[in-house]
Amino acid sequence: MEWFIAALVVVALGVVAVAGSGKLGGMSREPDRDVYRQNPWPDDQPVTAADVSDVKFGITLRGYAMDQVDDVLDRLAGELAERDATIADLKAKLAANELR
Known part of the structure; x- marks a missing residue:
C-alpha cells in the first residue's frame, strides 16, 4: 500500500x-496580440462622455496595452485643455461685456 x-x-x-x-x-x-493600433474616436469630432465610457483597450500579458491607454489620455488631456481655454476666454468676454 x-x-x-x-x-x-x-x-x-x-x-x-x-x-x-x-x-x-x-x-x-x-501575450495575445489583440492590441492593434486603433483610433477610438474620429479626430475631427470632440470626445463626449459616452465616448469615454465606451472605449475599450486591447489586453496584453501584463494588463492593458499601455500605448493605447497613453494615446487616449493624451487626446483627453488635449481636449480638456482646449475646453478650459475656451471657457476661460468666454468668461473673460462675458466679464468685459458686463463692465460696459
Whole structure:
C-alpha cells in the first residue's frame, strides 16, 4: 500500500510539473496580440462622455496595452485643455461685456 501512495505522489508531482510548464494547454508563453493600433474616436469630432465610457483597450500579458491607454489620455488631456481655454476666454468676454 505504501508503494501505491508513493507512486501516486510521484504521478501527481509529474502532472503538476507538466501543467506548470504550460504543456497541458494552459496560458501561452506569448501575450495575445489583440492590441492593434486603433483610433477610438474620429479626430475631427470632440470626445463626449459616452465616448469615454465606451472605449475599450486591447489586453496584453501584463494588463492593458499601455500605448493605447497613453494615446487616449493624451487626446483627453488635449481636449480638456482646449475646453478650459475656451471657457476661460468666454468668461473673460462675458466679464468685459458686463463692465460696459
